[in-house]
Structures are given as C-alpha cells and as structure tokens.
Amino acid sequence: MTPSLLEHLIILPILLPLVAAAFMLLLKEQRYKTKAALSLAVCAALLGTALLLLQEASVGGSGGGDTARVYSLGNWAAPFGIVLVADRLSTLMLALIAVVGAAGLIFALARWDRAGPRFHALYLLLMMGVSGAVLTGDLFNLFVFFEVMLAASYGLLLHGSGEARVKAGLGYVAINLTASLFFLIGVALIYGTVGALNMADLSARIPYIPDADRPLFEAGCAILGVAFLIKAAAWPLGLWLPGAYSAASAPVAAVFTLLSKVGVYVLLRLSMLMFYPESGASAGFAQTLLTVMGLATVLFGAAGVIAAQRLERVVGYAVMASSGTVLALVGMGQADVLGGALFYMVASTLATGALFLIAEILTRGDDRAFAGQEAFFDDEYTDPFEADEVEEVGRVMPRSLALLGAFFAFAALVVASMPPLAGFIGKLAIFIGLLNGEGARQPLNWWIIGILSFSSFATLIALVRIGIDGFWKRDESNALAVRSPEFVAIGGLIGCCLWLTVAGGAALDYTSHTGDWLTRPTDYVAAVLKGRL
Amino acid sequence: MEIVLAIGIGILTASGVWLLLRPRTFQVIIGLSLLGYAVNLFIFAMGRLKAGAPPLVNPGEVDTSAYADPVPQALVLTAIVISFALTALYLVVLLTARGITGTDHVDGQEPE
Numbered sequence: 255m256t257p258s259l260l261e262h263l264i265i266l267p268i269l270l271p272l273v274a275a276a277f278m279l280l281l282k283e284q285r286y287k288t289k290a291a292l293s294l295a296v297c298a299a300l301l302g303t304a305l306l307l308l309q310e311a312s313v314g315g316s317g318g319g320d321t322a323r324v325y326s327l328g329n330w331a332a333p334f335g336i337v338l339v340a341d342r343l344s345t346l347m348l349a350l351i352a353v354v355g356a357a358g359l360i361f362a363l364a365r366w367d368r369a370g371p372r373f374h375a376l377y378l379l380l381m382m383g384v385s386g387a388v389l390t391g392d393l394f395n396l397f398v399f400f401e402v403m404l405a406a407s408y409g410l411l412l413h414g415s416g417e418a419r420v421k422a423g424l425g426y427v428a429i430n431l432t433a434s435l436f437f438l439i440g441v442a443l444i445y446g447t448v449g450a451l452n453m454a455d456l457s458a459r460i461p462y463i464p465d466a467d468r469p470l471f472e473a474g475c476a477i478l479g480v481a482f483l484i485k486a487a488a489w490p491l492g493l494w495l496p497g498a499y500s501a502a503s504a505p506v507a508a509v510f511t512l513l514s515k516v517g518v519y520v521l522l523r524l525s526m527l528m529f530y531p532e533s534g535a536s537a538g539f540a541q542t543l544l545t546v547m548g549l550a551t552v553l554f555g556a557a558g559v560i561a562a563q564r565l566e567r568v569v570g571y572a573v574m575a576s577s578g579t580v581l582a583l584v585g586m587g588q589a590d591v592l593g594g595a596l597f598y599m600v601a602s603t604l605a606t607g608a609l610f611l612i613a614e615i616l617t618r619g620d621d622r623a624f625a626g627q628e629a630f631f632d633d634e635y636t637d638p639f640e641a642d643e644v645e646e647v648g649r650v651m652p653r654s655l656a657l658l659g660a661f662f663a664f665a666a667l668v669v670a671s672m673p674p675l676a677g678f679i680g681k682l683a684i685f686i687g688l689l690n691g692e693g694a695r696q697p698l699n700w701w702i703i704g705i706l707s708f709s710s711f712a713t714l715i716a717l718v719r720i721g722i723d724g725f726w727k728r729d730e731s732n733a734l735a736v737r738s739p740e741f742v743a744i745g746g747l748i749g750c751c752l753w754l755t756v757a758g759g760a761a762l763d764y765t766s767h768t769g770d771w772l773t774r775p776t777d778y779v780a781a782v783l784k785g786r787l
Numbered sequence: 788m789e790i791v792l793a794i795g796i797g798i799l800t801a802s803g804v805w806l807l808l809r810p811r812t813f814q815v816i817i818g819l820s821l822l823g824y825a826v827n828l829f830i831f832a833m834g835r836l837k838a839g840a841p842p843l844v845n846p847g848e849v850d851t852s853a854y855a856d857p858v859p860q861a862l863v864l865t866a867i868v869i870s871f872a873l874t875a876l877y878l879v880v881l882l883t884a885r886g887i888t889g890t891d892h893v894d895g896q897e898p899e
Contacts, residue, residue: 394862394865397865397866398865398869401869401873404873405872405873405876408873408876408880409876412880412883417887417888417895420880420883420884420887420888420895421884421888421894421895423880423884424812424880424881424884424893424895425893427873427876427877427880428807428815428819428877428893431819431870431873431874431877432807432819432822434869434870434873435819435822435823435826435870438826438827438829438830438866439826439829441830441862442826442829442830442833442859442862443833445833445858445859445862446833446834446835451858
C-alpha cells in the first residue's frame with residue numbers, strides 16, 4: 255500500500271460497516287449466509303485496520319509514537335472541518351472494539367443472528383457508531399456517532415424479541431433519549447460560551463474564556479458529563495444497566511460492554527483535554543466529584559454482584575464496577591494511574607464480554623425470554639431456533655463442560671483482578687501509581703485502594719458461587735450443547751486476556767505511555783490544529 | 788425577545804420533565820418530544836438571537852456582526868432529524884410493549 259492510501263486507513267472503521275450495513279438492507283432475510291459472510295469480512299477488516307493503527311501508534315509511524323494521526327474529512331482543515339483523530343487512546347479503544355465486536359459476531363453466527371430480522375445490519379451500524387465515537391475529534395460529530403450507536407443498540411437490545419426484552423427496551427430507550435438531550439444541552443452551552451466544537455480548538459480556547467461566561471461553560475460541561483455518566487452507568491445514574499444488559503441476547507450484551515466503556519472513554523478524553531492544569535480557572539473541574547462518583551459506582555457494583563442471583567446480572571454489576579474503577583481514576587488525572595486504569599479497562603472489558611457469552615450457554619434450556627412470544631411484524635420470526643436445533647446437535651464439542659468451566663474460571667479471575675492474570679496486573683499498576691504519585695498517601699488514595707480491593711473480593715465471592723452452581727452442581731443428563739463458533743468466540747476473548755497477561759509488560763508499557771500522552775493535551779492540540787493557533 | 792424565548796423554553800422543559808416522570812408510556816413519549824423541542828430551541832438560542840440577519844456570508848462583507856451564527860442552525864437541523872427518528876423508534880417499542888404486556892404502564896404491569 256502506498257502512503258497516500260494508508261492515510262485513508264483511519265476512515266475505514268466508519269465507512270466499511272456503514273456501506274456493508276446499507277448493502278445488507280437490500281438482501282432478503284433468507285440469505286443470512288451471505289450476510290454472515292459479509293459481516294465477518296467487515297469485522298476482520300476492522301480488526302486488521304485497528305491492529306495496523308495500534309501498531310503505528312505504539313511504534314510511531316511517520317511522526318513517532320507521540321503524535322496523533324489526523325484525518326480531515328473532505329480535506330477541510332480543523333477547526334472548521336470535522337476531523338478524525340487516531341492517537342494512542344483512540345487506537346487502543348478501536349482495537350478493543352474490533353476484538354469484542356468480532357467475538358460477539360462469531361458467537362452470534364451459531365444461532366443468534368437468525369433470532370430476528372436485520373441482525374447483521376444493526377450489528378455493523380453499532381460497530382460503526384462505536385468506532386466513530388472513539389475516532390472523532392469534534393464534539394457534535396461525537397453526538398452523531400453516539401446516536402448512531404444508540405439507535406443500533408435499541409434495535410439490538412430488542413433482538414430476539416420476548417416480553418423481558420421489550421420491557422427492558424422501554425426503559426433503556428427512554429433513559430438514553432433523555433441522556434441525548436442532556437448531551438445536546440451541554441454541547442449547546444459549550445458552543446455558546448467557547449464558540450468552538452472541535453475538541454482540540456476547545457482545549458486551546460479554554461484558558462481565554464471570559465470570567466463572566468465561565469460558570470455557564472462549567473454548567474455546560476457538567477450537563478455534558480451527565481450524559482456520559484449515564485452511558486458509563488456511574489452511580490446513581492446507572493441503575494438501568496444490569497436490567498437492560500441481562501435482558502439482551504448474549505452477543506448483544508457482550509458488545510454492550512463496549513458502550514459503557516465508550517462513555518468512560520469520552521469522560522476521560524474530555525476531562526484530560528479541557529481541564530488540564532494550565533487551563534486557567536477551570537483546571538481540575540469536577541475531578542474529585544468524578545472520583546467520588548466512581549468509587550460509589552464501584553461500591554454499588556460490588557454490592558450488586560454479591561446480591562445478584564443469575565450470572566447475567568452478576569456480570570452486569572461487574573461492568574458497572576469496572577466502569578466505576580476507571581472513572582474514579584480518571585478523576586485522579588495522574589499519568590501512571592491512568593496507564594494502569596486503561597490496562598484494567600481493556601482486560602475487564604474482554605473478560606466481562608466473555609462472561610456474558612458463557613452466561614447464555616449456562617442458562618440454555620430455560621430460555622425464559624422466549625416463552626410465549628408472538629409475532630408483531632410480518633417479517634418477524636416466531637420460532638427462530640426450531641429449524642436448526644436438530645441438525646447441529648451432532649456437532650457438540652467433547653468435554654465442552656470442562657473447557658467452558660476453564661474459560662469461566664479464567665474470565666472470573668480476570669474480572670475479580672486476582673493474580674496472576676491480566677486484571678491483577680492492571681490493578682497492581684493502579685495501586686503502585688496511587689502510592690508513588692505526587693499526591694501519594696493521601697486519605698483519598700487509601701480509600702480508592704481499599705474500595706477497589708473490596709470490589710475484587712466481592713466479585714470473586716459472587717463468581718465462585720455462580721461457578722459452583724453452574725458447573726459442579728450440574729445435572730449429568732443436562733449436557734451443554736456448545737457449538738463451534740461459540741467456542742471460537744469465547745476462546746478468542748479468553749485468548750486475548752491470556753495474551754494481555756503473558757505480554758503484560760509490553761501492553762502495560764503502551765497504556766502507561768498513553769496515560770502520559772493524555773496528560774500532555776497540548777501535543778494533541780498541536781497535532782490537530784497544526785500550528786494554526 | 789430573549790425573555791419570551793426563555794419563558795417558552797422553560798415551559799416546554801417543565802412540561803416535558805413532568806410528563807417524562809409520569810407512569811404511562813404515551814405521557815413519556817410526549818414528554819420526550821416536548822423536551823426535544825425545548826432543547827432544539829435552546830441550541831438555536833445559543834447562536835444568539837438576531838432578527839433579519841442572514842447566516843450565509845456575503846463575499847464582500849466581512850463584518851461578522853451582520854450575520855447570524857450558522858453553526859447552531861446546522862446543529863439544530865441534525866438534532867431535529869435524529870430526535871424525530873428516535874422518537875419514531877420509541878413509538879414502535881411502546882406499541883410492541885403495549886401489545887405484549889397488555890398495559891401501557893412503563894413497568895409493563897399495573898401497580899398493585
């Protein structure tokens with residue numbers, strides 16, 4: 255590939271799923287094999303692109319590892335045009351999205367993609383929205399990608415139909431529509447006071463906001479923050495999450511773990527870009543509040559993990575606890591702590607995604623969500639699994655219970671951050687950062703360490719209990735029918751966690767370098783605006 | 788002019804929030820629509836109110852105070868389209884929920 259073509263690489267994660275999803279709408283539902291092949295190809299291309307960008311961000315392409323790759327759409331220069339920015343953080347998120355997205359899709363190919371109409375198109379649109387949200391460098395464009403992501407997620411949450419999903423969808427759609435309105439109010443207030451929507455431009459202008467406008471600007475940021483805190487499921491705005499995620503079909507729940515992390519990503523990105531130490535009177539705005547909210551989320555998630563009875567709900571609360579952990583550390587705004595937090599986020603997202611997939615296999619046979627459903631639309635399938643259930647039983651993997659149990663134990667240890675696996679490396683890096691940093695050994699740091707350790711302990715108790723119930727107390731006659739794509743999907747996610755553990759040094763190096771890069775927002779601004787200030 | 792707009796946005800928002808917190812799905816969707824209108828007006832107002840000023844720049848005239856800010860107008864257009872589409876989508880979910888659960892309560896069941 256020539257360098258000029260490589261420059262367009264960054265737009266592929268948005269363009270490819272969009273075009274493929276649009277094309278799929280032209281195909282009949284019966285041609286699901288074509289659609290599945292197309293989705294797989296798109297996901298593979300996304301994975302390739304993400305890894306290529308990640309590799310470039312880590313070793314440094316043309317301009318070294320510390321620059322961001324900037325792509326001006328339609329060649330309109332920032333801050334007037336919309337830019338896509340792939341820096342260390344964006345590419346890390348993109349790689350995470352591509353991996354979890356591919357795993358969810360492969361899992362769905364076993365049977366879930368036939369459980370309702372237009373699964374593949376919605377799935378690819380979700381991938382497009384999530385990728386766009388982490389790549390964009392413009393606040394309003396972020397809103398558009400967020401809405402694409404949410405619109406696709408509404409459809410996917412309802413995928414498979416059934417009363418439980420429709421009830422969950424009703425609440426999920428309402429709360430996210432409200433969050434979008436908060437998003438718009440926040441963006442409007444920020445535009446009204448700063449006069450910019452480009453994130454880099456915004457960052458550069460913040461020190462010069464007139465004092466009279468500053469309260470209004472900060473109110474705008476707070477309202478904008480509420481929108482992402484709802485998405486990231488921070489306490490007390492995230493009470494909707496366990497219900498919605500546990501009602502969703504398994505592959506959808508697995509990719510929904512990404513949605514929460516996108517909320518966390520935006521909070522991290524914006525708070526580092528807008529409230530850096532040199533940003534004048536707004537420096538450190540709401541940082542302590544973010545930490546306290548994050549810790550409250552962790553505590554709430556830990557309590558929920560212990561209280562929940564079903565694995566899906568346990569994992570839902572674990573997702574909250576993981577988001578809360580990262581949020582609390584975003585509030586600390588310390589480079590080495592952020593490095594550990596990002597590492598932990600990647601590991602816990604992969605592991606919670608895997609657990610959602612395992613949960614569905616374990617509860618198979620008592621598919622409550624499917625009991626007594628009726629078709630409401632002409633093209634809806636009433637009984638999607640009946641046709642293929644019989645023919646595929648022959649392909650049940652041998653010793654599936656043992657292998658699945660091993661996967662479960664592995665994912666549980668990562669989510670609970672127990673040594674020697676990836677989650678532990680992340681938490682250890684966080685603790686070391688908290689104990690060694692500038693403001694080290696303050697009471698707050700000890701509180702964070704205590705609460706994070708407690709949440710690990712609570713998660714371990716809950717998952718061990720669920721594991722005993724799910725694997726050891728299992729009725730012998732009730733064999734697990736696991737299909738090969740499902741093994742590949744779960745195994746892939748577990749394999750990534752394993753890789754994160756084995757290559758922990760290199761990965762942690764990347765994330766701590768990313769944390770360091772985030773604390774130097776002027777470099778980001780310079781890369782985007784190219785000396786146009 | 789500002790006070791009229793501010794009162795209008797305030798009334799729309801207050802009614803929207805009240806309806807959003809009501810237990811029937813139809814009230815919720817009307818509440819969301821009203822809130823959407825309020826937010827759209829608010830975005831528009833953030834470009835400052837100006838009467839009779841065009842948003843398009845005349846090549847010869849560079850005095851920016853003679854123009855209305857075009858950006859919020861573009862934003863509000865996008866916001867209208869998106870909120871319209873999503874409200875329509877919510878309407879479908881609402882009708883499906885009504886059909887499956889047999890009630891229009893947001894919890895999917897009548898309170899005891």
